[in-house]
Amino acid sequence: MNTKNRRLFNHAPGNSKLVEQEERRSDLGFGAKLTDASSRLINKDGSFNIVRVNSTLWDRLNIYNRLIMMGWFQFLSWLMVFYLVANLIFASIYMLAGPETLTGISDEVLNGPFWKCFFFSAQTLTTVGYGHISPANFTTSLIAAFESMIGLLSFALATGLLYGRFSRPAAHIRFAKQSVFAPYLDVNAWMFRIINTRDNQLINLQVTATLSRSESKPDGTSSRKYYGLSLERSKVAFFPRDWTLVHPITAESPLYGCTPEDLETSDAEIFISVQAMDDTFAQSVHDRYSYRYEDIHWGRKFPPMFTVNQQGTILLDLDKLDDTVEIELN
């Protein structure tokens, strides 16, 4: 802290046009500095292309999150592995304490003392405790008392994890793989389409779209800029069928006058963020998606996804979500 800096600070101009301008700029949280084409922020699968260095082991493991987010097959496999390893460890401990202190059946019945210890461990960990094998001295009884407590706590944990996995809020929204530039009323518009793949209701759906593109500054360098794209309708009370979201290309749109080449040159990408309320669990759910310049098809539109049968029921064909047909632009 030096005196010169402090004095300079006191003489700083109090009113700044630059500050006011800066405050009006949009930002998704990625920052403006990462602009070279080689550093993409969003991977194809929607995750961020960022690796954390020097984070703590606990933060890196992030156990609860992982166990909740991983696939069911992987989760159940981990449970099996844990059960197997726990029994192997306790079997070894019983072997050290002396397998002859587990009495009731002869070792030959279960292929030798190790497996007798292993199955006794399994019967203790799950608290099934048949009793045809039982601990016959102080040490083994103590180990068994400890193991049965560990067993109950482990399954308590598994109970919590299973509930956490099932009750996790999930939106089940599917986005059309490509968005389109199509005529809309007397102008053109950029459009994309979403559906709810499940029968449970999503209510109070809200959608925001943000354009991110690289722009050249007068000094020759370029920086990434963000623009909110106003949607003709960004909120609906119910979401029973497909919904096509429309950003009309009026003079206010940051896409006004753009050509496909412009989008490619500026490495344009549009981020979509969806928020809704799951009616069954009254939980807030979120989803996000992004359309890059190559996912924007010009002069195409989305044909209807539904047909109405004789009984007046609307049949919504989910396979038609990605369909587009050619159309003349305005």
Add this chain to the structure above:
Amino acid sequence: MNTKNRRLFNHAPGNSKLVEQEERRSDLGFGAKLTDASSRLINKDGSFNIVRVNSTLWDRLNIYNRLIMMGWFQFLSWLMVFYLVANLIFASIYMLAGPETLTGISDEVLNGPFWKCFFFSAQTLTTVGYGHISPANFTTSLIAAFESMIGLLSFALATGLLYGRFSRPAAHIRFAKQSVFAPYLDVNAWMFRIINTRDNQLINLQVTATLSRSESKPDGTSSRKYYGLSLERSKVAFFPRDWTLVHPITAESPLYGCTPEDLETSDAEIFISVQAMDDTFAQSVHDRYSYRYEDIHWGRKFPPMFTVNQQGTILLDLDKLDDTVEIELN
């Protein structure tokens, strides 16, 4: 992507009155295209008249949702069926492994080897493990160790499901079966009535009403339009008794000047959406209902639902919710 389309797009008019008008239109999320009388969007039970085609098996099963939403009798029956089937499967496996390896009692005691296997399975799955039947070789011990783990996980799952069912936010609001057109101050009003059927408090109740009707366009076709109906009072802090919601028919109302025949001709339906906070669990709860033109009774009003006894206690008679009496309209 052809050059012609792109060029046309660049010449598109930047400012559009049509876009501005479109943005002000109301929409519940059903869309404007489904207008023929044969295709109803809302079934009598409040669900949407939509069938999803080509959805994935997992999305169609929607297991957690179903197990949470189904009735208690159905849920408990499924638990019983699962328990029975699991035991039948494991009994068959023990039969394959050799019922003679389950020792302790003779087969005759439990009506033959299959039932011995079946009951051993039940004692293992629930981890009760009496031990009067016990696995006496490596293979059966292994199967039993696996089964007891499956058993604990299954009951862990059941624990989560039971908690999920009980703790699911539910509004317990009942709507009067019919709404009325009744005099209100110096005009008339459309009114409906709701009650909280339970003693637990709902707070910060908010209600919205949306009119949906089919309107003819100048070109002879018709499309479905949506209008928000402003309520004289749409929000209350507490909801201890019945609440009659009132939409006054002033010149601003989309119902101004309508006759019952108009409503029928335009296939009018009014959607009600209720949002509140359950005071016990601080959970947000939702409910919805809809009144079709035939559920609107003209020139009737709701009589009071309550009486006050000698002790000054208010007796709210839930059976009177649907009562209406005739009244002269303004």
Add this chain to the structure above:
Amino acid sequence: MNTKNRRLFNHAPGNSKLVEQEERRSDLGFGAKLTDASSRLINKDGSFNIVRVNSTLWDRLNIYNRLIMMGWFQFLSWLMVFYLVANLIFASIYMLAGPETLTGISDEVLNGPFWKCFFFSAQTLTTVGYGHISPANFTTSLIAAFESMIGLLSFALATGLLYGRFSRPAAHIRFAKQSVFAPYLDVNAWMFRIINTRDNQLINLQVTATLSRSESKPDGTSSRKYYGLSLERSKVAFFPRDWTLVHPITAESPLYGCTPEDLETSDAEIFISVQAMDDTFAQSVHDRYSYRYEDIHWGRKFPPMFTVNQQGTILLDLDKLDDTVEIELN
């Protein structure tokens, strides 16, 4: 639906001053009709003085809510009763199936066949299953298999209930038993005081106060009116110590010029509603309270509740919450 009514309706005036006035009226959800002194809406304990008649058995039982809200002693007693009754029922069933089919120990050991059945039931319901008593025929084995499943589900339910009870959002806010009229700056003000009785943080606390009083109409009848009372500060970011809320009696206040007699005559009551976020669980919590005219002390103020010790630690004495001292009003 008669033609006359319909015609009248069509001639109704479209614009109504009365409707506009009505829309500006405050309402907590109690309605204006209940005005006679004999019908109080709020009991001393904060509950509403309303009894629901003709509600369904299921709604009246409201089982989950009750089991969550009842005291701990009552809850644990119900668990004990359930456990006892379940064992008595199953013991009776085993008696019917024949107590001689439960083998392993002689009946005399446990004071006769009924208690043998009873303890076998207990060992099965809790899945402890020692095996010194065991089912020795098909029927008893079947009953035991069923009972062990019921046992696991019951304890699954108890798990959910215990978690639901512990994790229920609760505000732990205590209100001073009486509110005061005290001088405030250059006017007077109505004030009340609240504290957080626990060390866990409540953040973003928001408080609203609503005055309810009976007012005479020109025609001699009286109806209950509601007025929001503006608080000098109604929101704080943190709530570490006591907080005195202040409604200054300016010309805009509905209490301007009121005497204690006025408040008593008009049966005045002020409802307080508090909303906050529990920082530990990120749960929204609520609390409410009401001050009746007799709980308003004129010409008194709240003395400080805290002292600062030598180490600079603030000692907040919860017993001083209700203290007031005399003070001259402005």
Add this chain to the structure above:
Amino acid sequence: MNTKNRRLFNHAPGNSKLVEQEERRSDLGFGAKLTDASSRLINKDGSFNIVRVNSTLWDRLNIYNRLIMMGWFQFLSWLMVFYLVANLIFASIYMLAGPETLTGISDEVLNGPFWKCFFFSAQTLTTVGYGHISPANFTTSLIAAFESMIGLLSFALATGLLYGRFSRPAAHIRFAKQSVFAPYLDVNAWMFRIINTRDNQLINLQVTATLSRSESKPDGTSSRKYYGLSLERSKVAFFPRDWTLVHPITAESPLYGCTPEDLETSDAEIFISVQAMDDTFAQSVHDRYSYRYEDIHWGRKFPPMFTVNQQGTILLDLDKLDDTVEIELN
């Protein structure tokens, strides 16, 4: 309640400039009265320097909160202690009831009758129930039936606690240990930096900063005042990398013209409050931090925390969070 006070009150001026001014004052909830340097409200670890006196035992224990908030080692130790104590208590009860009524093995096998009782208790509490020790009279059977129920309820409780601990919303935001005064556009600014230490996404991040300082009144006394500090950007949609928050020192800033000495003299402290949504669990999460005058470094700035590797992946080095480098102020 005396007549004089009441009359005075009725003559109180209805309109007060002082009340209007007071309403515009900022307050975090600490109050203005605690201003002497010896009474700090915020401890170094972020907790409030307040001790509650005369709170109820139940409020002071605050059991659920403590068991959720304590470290894992402490929590698991408490579980072990509970398990041990419960078994010692029940072992003593069995000793009183007569250890000879627990039959199956001779007392010598487990080092005497007490340890036989202890291990029988452990086998009953965990419901493992081998059965090689079993209750052989009415009294012991009754105690065992009771103990097994207690055991199941205890582990039900442990299940709830484990789930509550894991699912507790936590923000995992780390704040730079010091904030800086650095040049910003054409002025200077006060800046601080935060990162998300985990890979799970935080969305809709919102940050507020409040300056608290002691100010002298004309009468020589001083009181603590609070000012919101406007941030150049206080909200982002995503939070994938580090985020530097900027409060520009324009003429509107309460820090305009301040020197480091001013901040020290006025005992200045800036409170930061962060609110976000955890994308995985759709839970609202909170965090707070405070920078005291000695944590503000003048004429320093935050260098970038990230490097980009050959594959274009951004490497965010968490160890660089606290780095600052010298820079000339404007």
